Amino acid sequence: MLTEYLVVSALLIAIGATGVMIRRNFMIVLMSLEIMINGAGLFLITMSYYLGNVSGQVMFIFVAAVAASETAVGLAIAVMMYKRKKSVDVNDFSILRK
Amino acid sequence: MKVILLFVILTPLIGFLINGIFGRWTKPIAGVIAATALGISFILGLFPIFSVLHGHIVEYTYFTWMPFKEVVIPFGLRVDYVSAVMLFVVTFVSWMIHIYSNGYMAGDKGYARYFAYLNMFVTAMLILVLGNNYLLMFVGWEGVGLASYLLIGFWYEKSTASDAGEKAFVVNRIGDAGFIIGILYLVYYFGSVTYSNVFPRAEHVLGYGSTAATIIGIALFVGAVGKSAQFPLYIWLTDAMEGPTPVSSLIHAATMVTAGVYMVARSNAIYSLSPIAQEIVATIGAFTAFYAATMALTHKDIKRILAYSTLSQLGYMFIGVGIGAYWTGLFHLMTHAFFKGLLFLAAGAVMHSMRGLLSIDLMGGLKKYMPQTAAVMVIASLAISGIPPFAGFFSKDAILASALEMGHPIIWIVGEITAFMTAFYMFRMVFNVFYGEEKVEGLYHDLHTHEAPAVMTIPMWVLAILSIIGGWVGIKVGGHIPFEWFVIHSAPTTEVAHEAHYSEALLMGISVTMGVGGILAAWLIYIKKIITAEKIANMFKPIYKLLANTYYVDEFVYCCIVKPFWWVSTNFLWKFVDVVLIDKGMVDGAGWIAGRVGKGLRLLQTGFVNNYAYWISLGIILLSSWYLFVKII
Amino acid sequence: MEGIMFYIISAITVGGALGVLLSKNPYRAAMWMIFSFFGIAGLFVMLHAQFNAMLQIIVYAGAIAVMIMLVMMIMDRRTIETLKRFNSQFYWPALIGLALFADLAFLAYKFKIDTSNAGKNLAINGSNTQMIGEVLFKHYLLPFEVTAIILLVALIGAVVLTKKDIS
Numbered sequence: 001m002l003t004e005y006l007v008v009s010a011l012l013i014a015i016g017a018t019g020v021m022i023r024r025n026f027m028i029v030l031m032s033l034e035i036m037i038n039g040a041g042l043f044l045i046t047m048s049y050y051l052g053n054v055s056g057q058v059m060f061i062f063v064a065a066v067a068a069s070e071t072a073v074g075l076a077i078a079v080m081m082y083k084r085k086k087s088v089d090v091n092d093f094s095i096l097r098k
Numbered sequence: 099m100k101v102i103l104l105f106v107i108l109t110p111l112i113g114f115l116i117n118g119i120f121g122r123w124t125k126p127i128a129g130v131i132a133a134t135a136l137g138i139s140f141i142l143g144l145f146p147i148f149s150v151l152h153g154h155i156v157e158y159t160y161f162t163w164m165p166f167k168e169v170v171i172p173f174g175l176r177v178d179y180v181s182a183v184m185l186f187v188v189t190f191v192s193w194m195i196h197i198y199s200n201g202y203m204a205g206d207k208g209y210a211r212y213f214a215y216l217n218m219f220v221t222a223m224l225i226l227v228l229g230n231n232y233l234l235m236f237v238g239w240e241g242v243g244l245a246s247y248l249l250i251g252f253w254y255e256k257s258t259a260s261d262a263g264e265k266a267f268v269v270n271r272i273g274d275a276g277f278i279i280g281i282l283y284l285v286y287y288f289g290s291v292t293y294s295n296v297f298p299r300a301e302h303v304l305g306y307g308s309t310a311a312t313i314i315g316i317a318l319f320v321g322a323v324g325k326s327a328q329f330p331l332y333i334w335l336t337d338a339m340e341g342p343t344p345v346s347s348l349i350h351a352a353t354m355v356t357a358g359v360y361m362v363a364r365s366n367a368i369y370s371l372s373p374i375a376q377e378i379v380a381t382i383g384a385f386t387a388f389y390a391a392t393m394a395l396t397h398k399d400i401k402r403i404l405a406y407s408t409l410s411q412l413g414y415m416f417i418g419v420g421i422g423a424y425w426t427g428l429f430h431l432m433t434h435a436f437f438k439g440l441l442f443l444a445a446g447a448v449m450h451s452m453r454g455l456l457s458i459d460l461m462g463g464l465k466k467y468m469p470q471t472a473a474v475m476v477i478a479s480l481a482i483s484g485i486p487p488f489a490g491f492f493s494k495d496a497i498l499a500s501a502l503e504m505g506h507p508i509i510w511i512v513g514e515i516t517a518f519m520t521a522f523y524m525f526r527m528v529f530n531v532f533y534g535e536e537k538v539e540g541l542y543h544d545l546h547t548h549e550a551p552a553v554m555t556i557p558m559w560v561l562a563i564l565s566i567i568g569g570w571v572g573i574k575v576g577g578h579i580p581f582e583w584f585v586i587h588s589a590p591t592t593e594v595a596h597e598a599h600y601s602e603a604l605l606m607g608i609s610v611t612m613g614v615g616g617i618l619a620a621w622l623i624y625i626k627k628i629i630t631a632e633k634i635a636n637m638f639k640p641i642y643k644l645l646a647n648t649y650y651v652d653e654f655v656y657c658c659i660v661k662p663f664w665w666v667s668t669n670f671l672w673k674f675v676d677v678v679l680i681d682k683g684m685v686d687g688a689g690w691i692a693g694r695v696g697k698g699l700r701l702l703q704t705g706f707v708n709n710y711a712y713w714i715s716l717g718i719i720l721l722s723s724w725y726l727f728v729k730i731i
Numbered sequence: 732m733e734g735i736m737f738y739i740i741s742a743i744t745v746g747g748a749l750g751v752l753l754s755k756n757p758y759r760a761a762m763w764m765i766f767s768f769f770g771i772a773g774l775f776v777m778l779h780a781q782f783n784a785m786l787q788i789i790v791y792a793g794a795i796a797v798m799i800m801l802v803m804m805i806m807d808r809r810t811i812e813t814l815k816r817f818n819s820q821f822y823w824p825a826l827i828g829l830a831l832f833a834d835l836a837f838l839a840y841k842f843k844i845d846t847s848n849a850g851k852n853l854a855i856n857g858s859n860t861q862m863i864g865e866v867l868f869k870h871y872l873l874p875f876e877v878t879a880i881i882l883l884v885a886l887i888g889a890v891v892l893t894k895k896d897i898s
Contacts, residue, residue: 001733001734001737002842002844002846003839003840003842004737004741005774005778006835006836006838006839006842007836007839007840008741008744008745008774009835009839010832010835010836010838010839011745011748011832011836012744012745012748012767012771013831013832013835014828014829014831014832014835015745015748015749015751015752015828015832016748017827017828017831018752018824018825018827018828018829018831019751019752021818021821021824021825021827021828022817022818022821022824022825022828023752023816023817023818024814024815024816024817024818025757025760025811025814027757027760027761027799027802027803027811028751028757028760030799031751031757031760031761031764031799032751032752034764034791034795035748035751035764035767038767038768038771038787038791041771041783041787042771042774042775045774045775045778045780045783046778047844048778048780048853049778049779049780049849049850049853050844050846050848050849051844051845051846051848051849052848052849052850052851052852052853053848053852054852054853054859054862054863054866055866055870055871057780057782057783057853057859057863058863058866058867058871060780060783060786061783061786061863061867062871062874062875062878064786064787064790064791065878065881065882066878066881067790067791067795068790068794068795068882068885069881069882069884069885069886070885071795071798071799072798072885072886072888072889073885073888073889073892075798075799075802075889076888076889076890076892076893077892078802079802079805079892079893080892080893082806082810086807086810087810088806088810088811088814089814091818
């Protein structure tokens with residue numbers, strides 16, 4: 001069963017990464033990030049179960065906390081971007097180049 | 099009891115948080131909050147003290163603070179025979195000074211900030227005293243250092259005050275380095291820093307007279323030298339007088355500077371193993387006692403006189419713990435906290451009514467205007483001069499008598515001479531300030547000099563009573579000295595091979611003679627004016643100048659340490675290393691290389707977030723492929 | 732039985748994730764995301780991580796999803812709904828994603844560990860929560876404190892970023 005769980009985890013990470021890469025809507029980019037993080041979390045929990053060590057589950061708590069802060073900051077950025085340009089299209093925001 | 103002991107520390111912390119966070123709103127009652135917190139802390143602290151009096155050492159571990167593989171450092175509190183004394187002194191004297199500060203600091207614009215710092219200081223001091231391991235002591239040690247820095251520089255608009263704060267902080271760092279080295283050695287040898295784990299095993303692990311014990315002892319003592327302002331790291335203490343006077347009283351006389359003495363007494367198991375370390379402690383203590391007393395002879399600033407006097411008395415304490423009679427050091431620590439705290443408070447009351455004037459040349463005859471302050475000042479001065487039955491007599495006599503009995507006659511002689519000087523300079527100050535005629539016509543009238551308010555005089559009287567009766571626990575009852583009997587459970591006196599015996603009455607007689615002689619000399623010079631002070635100063639002009647300029651130590655430090663440091667910093671570190679090597683060579687060079695590379699890489703910078711995500715993903719693929727093909731297949 | 736359950740729940744999880752990836756409407760995408768989160772919570776239960784399953788539902792499906800929805804509420808609906816689905820060039824990134832999956836899946840396939848302890852040491856007296864508490868507060872106290880600071884920093888950062896007076 002281990003392999004199956006890991007494949008699910010890999011699928012989540014890959015789908016999330018693809019979402020970040022190809023979607024235009026910043027909100028969906030954020031959601032994709034959440035999915036990626038969950039893929040990593042699933043990996044932690046799986047290893048925790050198969051190694052018989054609860055530390056992985058504790059790590060997941062930290063991952064959850066970090067994900068929550070990441071979302072908070074990401075959403076704050078989204079709100080600010082929206083205020084400035086009335087848009088959530090990531091392609092409208094390329095000032096990092098300058 | 100477990101919760102009570104924790105709350106001894108937590109109540110000042112809560113006071114600190116209230117005044118620190120809500121200072122803007124609690125300003126009118128900040129002092130009441132802080133003093134109440136300390137009062138509660140003192141009363142709660144009595145429970146563990148009574149438990150110790152009944153013979154039960156109180157020790158609790160609250161949680162594991164730092165679990166390392168072999169070394170587990172707990173957060174635990176311990177009240178034994180040594181820390182019970184300190185707990186009582188710290189909470190009680192702090193309480194009194196908090197009450198006093200209500201009057202002294204009234205109207206200051208940093209009122210709430212002041213009490214927040216003061217409470218923070220007490221919290222840190224209690225952690226230092228009550229912690230059951232060296233690392234926790236170190237936390238408190240640094241905490242009191244921080245509080246001291248903040249309070250010395252409390253009036254930070256004055257550049258002298260903020261400079262003095264920095265000086266204290268920097269000089270203390272040197273000592274702290276020694277303390278850390280000591281702790282690391284302890285971890286190395288014992289695999290633990292908990293007192294109950296280290297001390298019983300000390301003799302077994304280190305061995306009597308071993309180098310390891312000496313190194314640990316000296317390293318820890320370097321920390322004590324910094325914190326307790328012994329020679330040569332004493333230079334910060336006199337500048338520390340820039341802070342508010344109650345702070346000088348609480349931190350730089352009664353509690354924080356005695357932390358070093360407490361630490362040495364605490365580590366008695368280690369010092370008893372190393373005669374060399376003990377000798378160093380006692381010698382530096384004796385030297386500082388003498389050296390600081392000579393400097394106090396010539397100063398004209400009340401607070402500086404008291405500061406040098408503190409140095410000198412701390413020297414006595416180190417003699418006590420250095421010769422191995424730990425109880426005498428702690429005894430003097432306790433009585434000193436009472437009378438020196440009181441002296442500073444009285445000096446503060448004088449300053450308060452003189453609008454901050456400090457020079458003894460401007461005062462005289464103040465007794466008429468401030469009778470209560472004059473009375474407590476005389477009591478405290480008698481106590482510090484070692485006149486029976488005041489507190490200082492018993493503790494100082496105990497130290498000097500044990501020094502002689504344990505075979506240190508030179509230290510005894512130095513101590514007796516210092517006792518004479520102590521009495522002289524204290525009464526020089528008292529006579530100049532409170533007796534005689536007004537030196538400046540109409541000054542008191544212009545300043546509206548008046549007695550301090552009750553909120554200031556009551557704490558002073560409480561400490562005055564303790565300055566009288568506080569030493570009576572050192573009176574022999576049925577062949578035992580109660581204080582010695584109490585402390586010796588936790589800090590047994592080091593045993594010496596040839597204990598000399600002298601007539602106690604004779605030793606006491608000599609001590610009293612020295613004290614009375616000093617007072618008499620001051621009386622003859624400053625009241626009777628048999629010979630004026632100026633004449634003496636002129637007779638010994640070189641010595642006088644040397645003393646008045648505090649042996650030119652500050653100038654020496656400036657010339658030989660600060661200046662070369664600046665020179666090296668400017669000419670080598672700045673002009674060569676920084677400008678040539680780093681700026682021209684590394685920074686510009688790196689910039690040049692980065693510029694070249696960047697020109698190429700700039701094409702990758704599209705500014706589109708998605709594109710960055712591609713590169714990250716490609717990186718992951720590369721890494722995982724490398725792992726797959728190199729490690730697995 | 733367990734195998735069947737696993738496949739059903741995995742299908743929910745992966746389906747939800749694909750829904751996020753493919754749906755044009757962000758509100759629908761958020762719904763798909765919650766769907767996927769519940770699936771993951773189910774997987775956690777199957778892996779004897781009951782506490783984390785509840786955490787997953789409360790924090791992700793609850794807090795984070797609600798937060799994202801709320802932010803979308805304050806935005807103009809048409810601006811965010813009428814956005815084109817993908818970037819102009821999405822073939823290559825999609826390929827990269829596929830390659831990533833292939834890589835990771837192959838790694839998973841090759842991954843071998845000692846599973847003799849599987850399912851042990853995860854609970855005290857049948858309570859997974861108690862076990863996590865023991866380990867978290869005994870061995871991971873410092874990281875726990877640091878996490879608290881991170882949350883605080885994120886909080887302050889979010890407040891600063893969304894302050895009104897930024898023009």
